[in-house]
Amino acid sequence: MSTTITTGAELERLKRADTVPEVHELIRSRWSPRAFSSREVPPQVLKTILEAARWAASSYNEQPWRFLVATKSDPAAFSKFLDLLVPANQSWVKNAPVLIIMAAKKTFSHNGSQNRFGFHDAGQALAHLALQATAMGLHTHAMAGFDHQRARTELGIPDDFDVAAAVALGYVGSPDDLTEHQRQMELSKRTRKPLNEIVFGASWNAPLPL
Amino acid sequence: MSTTITTGAELERLKRADTVPEVHELIRSRWSPRAFSSREVPPQVLKTILEAARWAASSYNEQPWRFLVATKSDPAAFSKFLDLLVPANQSWVKNAPVLIIMAAKKTFSHNGSQNRFGFHDAGQALAHLALQATAMGLHTHAMAGFDHQRARTELGIPDDFDVAAAVALGYVGSPDDLTEHQRQMELSKRTRKPLNEIVFGASWNAPLPL
Numbered sequence: 001m002s003t004t005i006t007t008g009a010e011l012e013r014l015k016r017a018d019t020v021p022e023v024h025e026l027i028r029s030r031w032s033p034r035a036f037s038s039r040e041v042p043p044q045v046l047k048t049i050l051e052a053a054r055w056a057a058s059s060y061n062e063q064p065w066r067f068l069v070a071t072k073s074d075p076a077a078f079s080k081f082l083d084l085l086v087p088a089n090q091s092w093v094k095n096a097p098v099l100i101i102m103a104a105k106k107t108f109s110h111n112g113s114q115n116r117f118g119f120h121d122a123g124q125a126l127a128h129l130a131l132q133a134t135a136m137g138l139h140t141h142a143m144a145g146f147d148h149q150r151a152r153t154e155l156g157i158p159d160d161f162d163v164a165a166a167v168a169l170g171y172v173g174s175p176d177d178l179t180e181h182q183r184q185m186e187l188s189k190r191t192r193k194p195l196n197e198i199v200f201g202a203s204w205n206a207p208l209p210l
Numbered sequence: 211m212s213t214t215i216t217t218g219a220e221l222e223r224l225k226r227a228d229t230v231p232e233v234h235e236l237i238r239s240r241w242s243p244r245a246f247s248s249r250e251v252p253p254q255v256l257k258t259i260l261e262a263a264r265w266a267a268s269s270y271n272e273q274p275w276r277f278l279v280a281t282k283s284d285p286a287a288f289s290k291f292l293d294l295l296v297p298a299n300q301s302w303v304k305n306a307p308v309l310i311i312m313a314a315k316k317t318f319s320h321n322g323s324q325n326r327f328g329f330h331d332a333g334q335a336l337a338h339l340a341l342q343a344t345a346m347g348l349h350t351h352a353m354a355g356f357d358h359q360r361a362r363t364e365l366g367i368p369d370d371f372d373v374a375a376a377v378a379l380g381y382v383g384s385p386d387d388l389t390e391h392q393r394q395m396e397l398s399k400r401t402r403k404p405l406n407e408i409v410f411g412a413s414w415n416a417p418l419p420l
């Protein structure tokens with residue numbers, strides 16, 4: 001059956017989370033495509049997606065997240081970012097219209113002490129960004145697979161910031177534009193561990209009666 | 211004006227993010243109260259909120275997040291968790307009906323190598339949890355302020371996991387139940403850095419034309 005799936009809309013149906021209907025539609029519908037369309041992201045849409053990330057929660061409201069953004073409308077900038085990725089990621093990210101590299105501040109601005117949750121809270125901001133993208137008909141695919149040290153150097157990320165995730169952003173495209181291996185991954189259902197493997201009661205591995 | 215705000219519904223209006231209307235209602239409406247009502251969270255609601263966290267994105271789909279959960283329906287478990295918090299947090303968390311302590315796996319299960327994004331992806335799961343709670347009329351307040359080492363020992367969190375955030379979960383209560391200092395914070399508008407301080411172009415501090 002999966003071999004007949006060739007459009008973005010068909011993919012969206014396949015990728016909807018297999019969960020209870022009470023899980024919010026945004027959360028059900030978020031997934032991480034490899035098949036991106038070349039369709040440009042209007043600046044106002046990009047701005048709103050970043051604005052949603054701005055409203056994430058953070059320890060002491062530090063807002064440790066930073067977003068470096070390259071769009072295809074600036075080919076030199078996009079090439080600079082794309083070149084940082086591992087080849088396996090480059091092969092599909094090259095079709096996406098926007099590429100973001102995130103950074104997370106390591107210290108608190110109010111007193112200079114270490115912020116243990118800088119990286120963690122960048123993750124919260126990324127989730128906001130991904131869900132707002134979903135709300136506007138786009139998708140994101142976050143990646144760890146890039147040269148963090150070279151990103152730091154070439155993008156000028158200061159020592160006081162960790163290099164966090166790289167994120168492809170855009171509209172879903174056709175899986176037929178992928179390699180066969182990527183296409184197989186794209187056409188598989190999303191899977192997660194059962195809830196009782198990640199949720200415990202008041203001590204590790206104790207069941208929570210739900 | 212703020213002194214007239216005494217109900218949860220009034221607080222919700224005050225706390226709505228001051229942003230463009232295109233930012234999704236869930237993201238606008240999520241905030242971190244200190245004033246929790248004692249109203250219990252039905253098990254099915256709690257389960258759905260955790261289910262939403264389950265569907266977050268993670269590096270290699272590792273799903274590094276774990277949730278240890280204590281509810282007021284088990285007073286011994288709730289006391290055990292509450293006792294881990296710093297006193298300033300205990301003073302308001304004691305009113306909340308659910309207290310969660312998260313952990314994040316440090317390594318990849320597929321090959322045992324270090325997962326640089328374990329803590330980060332626990333942040334993504336926390337954002338899902340918080341937004342699903344918002345969708346169901348509840349709120350969360352995540353905290354770094356607790357004894358991580360004692361949490362590890364008393365809850366039996368294995369060495370291969372980082373202790374991540376503690377999270378109070380429940381329905382919003384009245385700010386009049388807070389101390390005066392807490393009440394002032396509760397009655398203040400939410401603030402964030404301007405977008406141009408957190409979003410750059412293709413190099414650090416370069417403006418992104420949006």
